Amino acid sequence: MEEKLIKEIPKKSDNLAQWYIEIIKRAELADYAPMKGMMVIRPSGYAIWENIQRLLDKKFKETGHTNAYFPLFIPESLLHKEAEHVKGFAPEVAWVAYGGSEKLQEKLAVRPTSESIICAMYSKWVHSWRDLPILINQWANVVRWEKVTRPFLRTTEFLWQEGHTVHANYEDAQKEALTILDIYKDFIEKELAIKVYTGEKSEREKFAGALHTYTVEALMPDGKALQAGTSHNLGQNFAKAFDIKFEDRNQSLKYAWQTSWGVSTRLIGASIMVHGDDEGLIIPPRVAPYQVVIVPIFKMKDRSTVIEEGEKLYNELKNSYRIIFDSREEYTPGWKFSDWEMRGVPLRIEIGPRDIKENSLILVRRDTRKKIKIKREAILDKTSLLLNEIQKELFLKSKKFTEENTRYPKDYEEMKELLKTKKGFVAVPWCNNEECELKVKEETKATIRFFPMEEEDVSGKKCVVCGKPAHRIAYFARSY
Numbered sequence: 001m002e003e004k005l006i007k008e009i010p011k012k013s014d015n016l017a018q019w020y021i022e023i024i025k026r027a028e029l030a031d032y033a034p035m036k037g038m039m040v041i042r043p044s045g046y047a048i049w050e051n052i053q054r055l056l057d058k059k060f061k062e063t064g065h066t067n068a069y070f071p072l073f074i075p076e077s078l079l080h081k082e083a084e085h086v087k088g089f090a091p092e093v094a095w096v097a098y099g100g101s102e103k104l105q106e107k108l109a110v111r112p113t114s115e116s117i118i119c120a121m122y123s124k125w126v127h128s129w130r131d132l133p134i135l136i137n138q139w140a141n142v143v144r145w146e147k148v149t150r151p152f153l154r155t156t157e158f159l160w161q162e163g164h165t166v167h168a169n170y171e172d173a174q175k176e177a178l179t180i181l182d183i184y185k186d187f188i189e190k191e192l193a194i195k196v197y198t199g200e201k202s203e204r205e206k207f208a209g210a211l212h213t214y215t216v217e218a219l220m221p222d223g224k225a226l227q228a229g230t231s232h233n234l235g236q237n238f239a240k241a242f243d244i245k246f247e248d249r250n251q252s253l254k255y256a257w258q259t260s261w262g263v264s265t266r267l268i269g270a271s272i273m274v275h276g277d278d279e280g281l282i283i284p285p286r287v288a289p290y291q292v293v294i295v296p297i298f299k300m301k302d303r304s305t306v307i308e309e310g311e312k313l314y315n316e317l318k319n320s321y322r323i324i325f326d327s328r329e330e331y332t333p334g335w336k337f338s339d340w341e342m343r344g345v346p347l348r349i350e351i352g353p354r355d356i357k358e359n360s361l362i363l364v365r366r367d368t369r370k371k372i373k374i375k376r377e378a379i380l381d382k383t384s385l386l387l388n389e390i391q392k393e394l395f396l397k398s399k400k401f402t403e404e405n406t407r408y409p410k411d412y413e414e415m416k417e418l419l420k421t422k423k424g425f426v427a428v429p430w431c432n433n434e435e436c437e438l439k440v441k442e443e444t445k446a447t448i449r450f451f452p453m454e455e456e457d458v459s460g461k462k463c464v465v466c467g468k469p470a471h472r473i474a475y476f477a478r479s480y
């Protein structure tokens with residue numbers, strides 16, 4: 001019965017959306033909560049988040065940031081202080097109007113993001129240039145009342161980190177926003193093994209209230225882009241709205257410069273989509289809850305020898321790797337193989353009576369499903385080698401896919417055709433005019449995902465839509 005169930009997962013290549021939902025449920029990463037649009041992150045999913053947190057938090061701290069925690073609720077008046085910001089978020093804010101049976105004098109927003117509550121505090125804390133910079137990060141949940149939801153990718157409540165920094169001048173804020181963008185790119189590529197592009201958002205797509213929004217964009221297997229993280233130079237917009245002023249070295253009073261930046265549990269969704277296959281999840285070793293599973297294979301007469309050897313092996317490896325020894329007797333080895341493959345454990349070690357006699361072990365890679373016979377004493381080195389190789393090859397695969405699906409159409413007709421048939425990114429010369437952006441959106445559903453960080457030479461080139469002189473290269477795609 002259970003063997004049959006596992007085989008019922010739809011093929012990833014046939015129906016990505018259904019495969020995605022099914023695999024999340026089957027691998028017990030998350031489940032739907034009784035409230036619409038909300039999910040429960042189950043232990044297997046939360047363990048991935050913990051690994052993401054641990055690795056990212058280390059990078060934030062290495063670059064001078066510290067963690068703090070601000071309230072979940074934001075008074076309506078605070079949220080309204082920065083005009084663009086409230087306009088951008090108003091449609092998705094959840095409100096608290098009662099405390100017990102008592103109607104509140106002022107409604108409280110459940111934070112959709114924390115700029116306003118944090119800025120209110122910063123205006124109390126910042127007085128002098130000596131107080132700067134402030135480099136604070138918060139690990140928290142936020143709520144955005146979304147109409148269409150999908151586990152991990154878009155849910156009403158999600159987990160994230162949000163950095164909020166204050167600086168004395170534009171240059172320092174800009175440097176901070178770009179430092180974080182680099183941290184995100186490096187993290188997503190090295191730890192999650194997903195190729196990303198970095199760039200700046202268009203005026204239309206930037207964060208409500210920001211001066212510049214920078215983004216990391218990844219390509220999903222169906223050719224749709226996913227915004228995997230953003231870093232904003234807020235300029236002085238919030239400082240002016242919240243009165244965050246400081247006395248500089250010449251005793252003159254100035255508004256501060258700020259940034260904010262975040263990544264969320266959406267990164268888990270990206271990882272699932274990018275790496276999985278028809279057999280289930282493939283979790284990159286660096287963030288996998290279990291990096292290695294040991295499956296013993298035995299008939300009753302060999303049971304105690306195999307279990308004993310398996311335990312010995314487990315004890316040898318447990319300090320170096322996140323590892324599980326699956327000695328359950330109510331399941332066959334074959335069932336366990338497919339179950340752990342479905343759950344995406346990067347490496348499996350098989351140990352049976354013959355392996356013990358030959359002083360060898362069988363290793364099976366999840367990504368290629370290749371079997372490798374090794375000498376028993378080589379296990380520690382070989383595990384490390386293979387996990388690194390899997391990590392590296394997952395990234396190369398994602399990189400290859402993304403690059404193959406980034407195209408450079410010669411005119412608007414070809415661009416429309418590509419966005420319709422092949423999807424992926426199309427890179428085109430661009431005039432910086434919002435009308436052209438809207439026209440493309442209407443006719444192809446694609447939006448400008450970013451302008452690349454490395455400015456390309458566009459002299460002599462013309463906007464692909466209107467034919468006016470181009471200002472920069474724009475990457476369009478349909479997106480999640």
Ligand SMILES: [Zn+2]
Pocket residue numbers: 430431432433436463464465466467468
């Ligand atoms: Zn144009």
